Amino acid sequence: MNIIMLGAPGAGKGTFSAYLENKYQVPHIATGDIFRENIRNNTELGAKAKSYMDKGELVPDELVVSLVVDRLAKDDCKKGYILDGFPRTMPQAEALSAELERTGSKIDYALNIDCPDDFIVERMSGRRVCPKCGASYHLVNVPPKTEGICDECGSELIQRKDDAPETVANRLKVYHTETQPLIDYYREQGVLEDVDGTIGRDNVFAVLDKLLG
């Protein structure tokens, strides 16, 4: 089962991808997580990506596409995968289609996690992450057991630089211009499913269960 997660930043793609990863035992490939891991490990790719990410801009297509193409060639993707945060532009979607055609594969579902902008802004202002292990929390919806401290590794939680209000506004603008057109692209391919992302995590899980069987 090959799945693409579409939706604005903060729509919950990461949470729903992790749920499906666990349920179907297929890898969850999140390009944002890959970049953040590279930043934590001080790699060259991390340094390149950081300058864009901090401003809420997209990392250039050529950096992202090769990274995903290499990842999809790994053995664990043979039984399926969940792409979270990729593709994000039409050139990325077209590059993915070309690669799938080349390898005789296809996307089964593009899940559009739909949330209005004001909902996203409210949610992202409360998001806190662990700079050490990458675990994600929300001040109200998913609070850590001890305020400000990561449940997993005990580090102090921070707000992601790109979750700051002015950066969120820019990320939403970029989402509407660059990524939203992909909804029609996948609708035309007959694989798009709209999912209301505002109904609460467990309700979305139930919708996904029904959709994917």
Ligand code: AMP
């Ligand atoms: P995310 O965690 O998916 O919200 O991604 C965080 C940031 O990583 C984005 O705001 C972009 O700067 C960068 N990024 C992640 N995935 C992509 C992608 N497919 N194309 C370009 N930039 C990306």
